[in-house]
Amino acid sequence: MMRNTLVILTCFVLSLYFVYINADLNLQENDINEIRNLQQNIDAYSFADQDIHPPLRADCDCKNGKCANEGEKVVCKCPPGYGNYTQYSCRACECGPNKSCIWIETGWFSSDKICFCNTGYFVDNGKCIADPCSSNPCKNGGSCAVSGSNFTCSCVKPYAGLTCETMPCSKQPCKNGGTCNVGKIGFTCKCPSPFSGTKCENDPCTSNPCQNNGTCKVDGQGYQCNCKKPFSGTNCETVLADPCTPNPCQNEGTCSVVGQDLKCSCKSPFKGNLCEIGPCSSNPCQNGGKCSVDGNNFKCECNPPFKGKNCETGPCSSNPCQNGGKCSVDGMNFECECRPPFKGNKCEIDPCTLNPCQNEGTCSVVGQDLKCSCKGPFKGNFCEIGLCSSNPCQNGGKCSVDGKNYKCECKSPFKGKNCETDSCTPNPCQNKGTCSVVGQDLKCSCKAPFKGNFCEIGPCSSNPCQNGGKCSMDRKNFKC
Numbered sequence: 220m221m222r223n224t225l226v227i228l229t230c231f232v233l234s235l236y237f238v239y240i241n242a243d244l245n246l247q248e249n250d251i252n253e254i255r256n257l258q259q260n261i262d263a264y265s266f267a268d269q270d271i272h273p274p275l276r277a278d279c280d281c282k283n284g285k286c287a288n289e290g291e292k293v294v295c296k297c298p299p300g301y302g303n304y305t306q307y308s309c310r311a312c313e314c315g316p317n318k319s320c321i322w323i324e325t326g327w328f329s330s331d332k333i334c335f336c337n338t339g340y341f342v343d344n345g346k347c348i349a350d351p352c353s354s355n356p357c358k359n360g361g362s363c364a365v366s367g368s369n370f371t372c373s374c375v376k377p378y379a380g381l382t383c384e385t386m387p388c389s390k391q392p393c394k395n396g397g398t399c400n401v402g403k404i405g406f407t408c409k410c411p412s413p414f415s416g417t418k419c420e421n422d423p424c425t426s427n428p429c430q431n432n433g434t435c436k437v438d439g440q441g442y443q444c445n446c447k448k449p450f451s452g453t454n455c456e457t458v459l460a461d462p463c464t465p466n467p468c469q470n471e472g473t474c475s476v477v478g479q480d481l482k483c484s485c486k487s488p489f490k491g492n493l494c495e496i497g498p499c500s501s502n503p504c505q506n507g508g509k510c511s512v513d514g515n516n517f518k519c520e521c522n523p524p525f526k527g528k529n530c531e532t533g534p535c536s537s538n539p540c541q542n543g544g545k546c547s548v549d550g551m552n553f554e555c556e557c558r559p560p561f562k563g564n565k566c567e568i569d570p571c572t573l574n575p576c577q578n579e580g581t582c583s584v585v586g587q588d589l590k591c592s593c594k595g596p597f598k599g600n601f602c603e604i605g606l607c608s609s610n611p612c613q614n615g616g617k618c619s620v621d622g623k624n625y626k627c628e629c630k631s632p633f634k635g636k637n638c639e640t641d642s643c644t645p646n647p648c649q650n651k652g653t654c655s656v657v658g659q660d661l662k663c664s665c666k667a668p669f670k671g672n673f674c675e676i677g678p679c680s681s682n683p684c685q686n687g688g689k690c691s692m693d694r695k696n697f698k699c
Contacts, residue, residue: 279293279294279295279307280307281295281296281307281308281309282295282307282308282309283297283298283301283308283309283310283311284296284297284298284301284303284308284309285298294306295307295308295309297309299317299319300312300314300316300317300318300319301319301320302319302320302321302322302332303321303322304322304330310322310332312332312334313345313346314332314334314335314336314342314345314346314347315334315336315340315346315347318334318335318336318337318347319334319335320332320333320334320335321333321335332345334346334347338353339353339354340353348368350365351363351365351368351369351370352364352365352370356370356372356382357370357372357373357374357382357383358378358382358383358384359374359375359378359383359384360375360378360383361373361374361375361378361382361383376401377389377401377556378401379401379402379404379405379406380404380405381404385405386401386556387399387401387402387405387406388400388401388406388547389545389556392406392408392418393406393408393409393410393418393419394414394418394419394420395410395411395414395419395420395422396411396414396419396506396507397409397410397411397414397418397419411507412440413437413439413440413441413442422437422442423435423437423441423442424436424437424442428442428444428454429442429444429445429446429454429455430450430454430455430456431446431447431450431455431456432447432455433445433446433447433450433454433455436495445493445495446467448462448467448480448481449462451465451467461476462474462476462480462481463475463476463481467481467483467493468483468484468485468493468494469483469489469493469494469495470485470486470489470494470495470497471486471494472484472485472486472489472493472494487515488512488514488515488516497512497517498510498512498513498515498516498517499511499512499517503517503519503529504517504519504520504521504529504530505525505529505530505531506521506522506525506530506531506533507522507525507530508520508521508522508525508529508530523551524548524550524551524552533548533553534546534548534551534552534553535547535548535553539553539555539565540553540555540556540557540565540566541561541565541566541567542557542558542561542566542567542569543558543561543566544556544557544558544561544565544566558587559587559588560584560587560588560589569584570582570584570589571583571584571589575589575591575601576591576592576593576601576602577597577601577602577603578593578594578597578602578603578605579594579602580592580593580594580597580601580602595623596620596623605620606618606620606623606624606625607619607620607625611625611627611637612625612627612628612629612637612638613633613637613638613639614629614630614633614638614639614641615630615633615638616628616629616630616633616637616638630659631659631660632656632659632660632661641656641661642654642656642660642661643655643656643661647661647663647673648663648664648665648673648674649669649673649674649675650665650666650669650674650675650677651666651674652664652665652666652669652673652674667695668695668696677692677697678690678692678695678696678697679691679692679697683697683699684697684699
């Protein structure tokens with residue numbers, strides 16, 4: 220019996236709640252007391268697990284907020300961090316410290332919240348999260364993308380690093396003729412044979428393969444050991460009975476034993492104890508060029524695009540990069556790394572050359588940026604904002620600057636400072652005629668029996684009443 224009573228009372232209160240939603244009730248004091256008694260009788264029944272809006276209240280009981288007068292109504296004002304969940308209750312936003320919100324009813328018994336975040340924040344899972352890209356962390360033209368609570372930068376060559384802050388190839392880190400390539404984070408070196416390592420710093424002699432104090436020398440794609448007697452072999456690992464077997468003299472030198480020593484008789488142009496020194500010994504060929512002996516001299520076989528006796532001439536030899544730009548070889552051509560704000564294939568373009576300043580503004584380079592000095596009344600980074608920028612002239616009017624003000628040239632039949640009025644304002648049509656604009660003219664549509672361009676002609680217009688009679692309208696005719 221008690222459960223049935225609670226159900227009936229609950230339905231009654233809910234019905235009052237729905238009536239409250241759809242109408243403004245004028246409750247009497249007895250009605251209010253009756254509702255209060257009903258609420259007291261069902262206090263034992265909890266709606267806490269259901270997001271059900273509270274029933275109609277005759278007074279303001281603002282949960283988590285304060286009541287305030289707003290015109291003729293009493294409303295619930297919520298503190299920072301809370302939003303109006305119902306008309307008479309505030310609910311915590313939980314969007315972040317002192318972040319406000321609103322609650323939107325999405326069904327009979329459910330609501331969703333909308334968080335209001337400060338600039339530089341975005342909503343994620345119902346909370347205001349700092350936008351890691353709001354501080355523009357990516358330098359040198361890099362593009363920032365949000366990745367969870369962090370950011371990633373997509374860099375423009377030749378820049379790299381977490382924030383595109385470095386030019387990893389600018390200091391030519393690759394040794395021994397290695398080619399530097401910019402990666403996403405740093406650089407990689409493409410090493411010519413036989414060199415290896417992160418910076419092409421390793422060669423076949425790095426591991427000291429020559430034994431017994433032999434001297435290691437890089438030779439083509441491998442290495443060669445110059446062994447001290449009486450050792451021989453690829454790595455000077457073999458002891459020789461005859462120091463001339465096998466022949467230690469290089470470059471077709473002749474070996475002979477003198478006392479306990481050997482002597483090499485070298486063919487021109489070679490020299491040295493083992494005839495190991497020749498025209499190519501000093502590595503005269505630059506930029507990865509290959510050296511060969513040609514008579515008593517050397518000859519360089521150059522890698523494109525290099526040329527010259529020592530392969531010393533390349534695309535950067537003529538210093539093509541202007542305005543302090545740095546030149547590097549890119550394939551068969553050169554590439555210029557320009558100092559801001561210069562640009563162009565040869566860093567030849569001064570940003571002021573293209574005259575980016577509009578409306579007769581004056582361009583100048585200040586540090587790494589350009590600056591526009593604008594003539595009044597123009598403003599903006601490029602003097603692009605003027606009095607006509609907001610299009611003040613209406614109805615197809617043409618705007619022009621007149622000193623420190625603007626002037627509108629209006630199309631007929633419009634007029635006024637901003638071409639905001641037409642010939643029908645005020646209405647020129649008499650006797651309740653209707654005014655309309657046709658092309659560039661106005662037209663009056665007259666009510667019978669009036670006629671004329673402005674509906675000014677009626678039955679009394681010809682003064683038909685004689686001898687001082689007074690004329691008045693009688694429907695479509697006159698009456699004297």
